[in-house]
Amino acid sequence: MFIDIIIYAIHLFISVIFFMLIPLPVLIHVNVTEGTGRIPLILKIYKKVIWAAHGALIVLLVTGLFMRFDLSLWTIVVVAVWIVIGAYLGLTAKFVRESLEAIDNKQPYEDLVYKVKMFSTLLMLAIIAMFIIKFTDFL
Numbered sequence: 405m406f407i408d409i410i411i412y413a414i415h416l417f418i419s420v421i422f423f424m425l426i427p428l429p430v431l432i433h434v435n436v437t438e439g440t441g442r443i444p445l446i447l448k449i450y451k452k453v454i455w456a457a458h459g460a461l462i463v464l465l466v467t468g469l470f471m472r473f474d475l476s477l478w479t480i481v482v483v484a485v486w487i488v489i490g491a492y493l494g495l496t497a498k499f500v501r502e503s504l505e506a507i508d509n510k511q512p513y514e515d516l517v518y519k520v521k522m523f524s525t526l527l528m529l530a531i532i533a534m535f536i537i538k539f540t541d542f543l
Contacts, residue, residue, distance in 0.1 A: 415467040429525040492527035
């Protein structure tokens, strides 16, 4: 019983990292639109957040399986959305890295930042979908 509470607490605490990813596309959009020149700073900060989110993805899978290990429709949907989040997280990380490399090499990076914005938007939607699935009872 006590171990279940600890696993649930770890699961909830680690999921906060994904809340930190939600504002990324908005921050990029605002900074590109206003031309503030803060894109490199935002990408450097979020590179670390994305790195932490990769580890969090594994911790959430393990703790989630400890909490609920069955083959219900809800579990299948959660695992499918988890896979989608992992894919978009990886693509976002790739284009953040490539954008930072282009900025460091004084090359054009606007197309790469657009891809970061696109994939981080899809990541944001997948994260929101996961939280809706987990905290509603429609499945």
